[in-house]
Amino acid sequence: MKKKISFGLVIVLSIAFSCQTEDQNAPSGIVSEAALSQIKGLGFNAQNVQRLEDGAYLVEGDIVLHDNDFERGINKSTLRVAQAQQYRTTNLVSTPRLIKVSVAST
Helix, strand or coil, X not given: CHHHHHHHHXXXXXXXXXXXXXXXXXXXXXXXXXXXXXXXXXXXXXXXXXXXXXXXXXXXXXXXXXXXXHHHCCCCCCCCCCCCCCCCCCCCCCCCXXXXXXXXCC
């Protein structure tokens, strides 16, 4: 009888806790005016900025900025020629793979 009660209790608890969902990128706070001015200073749109749970900022719907991004800043000596907005990053992607291409002359 105890096994049936404990088994039933485990089933009820697992159903109760499995029904709760958690959104990892849900906005969790209000963005300060200082943060908005720093975001605008980096060249991003400061409208609809959301503060995420991990302390980062969601900018323009798909760009995540952390506090160290504000400290690092950007190089403002870049020449702007295009009419549309363009973004760049200082993060490099490196891979140990080397692809060799050989061309045979005929």
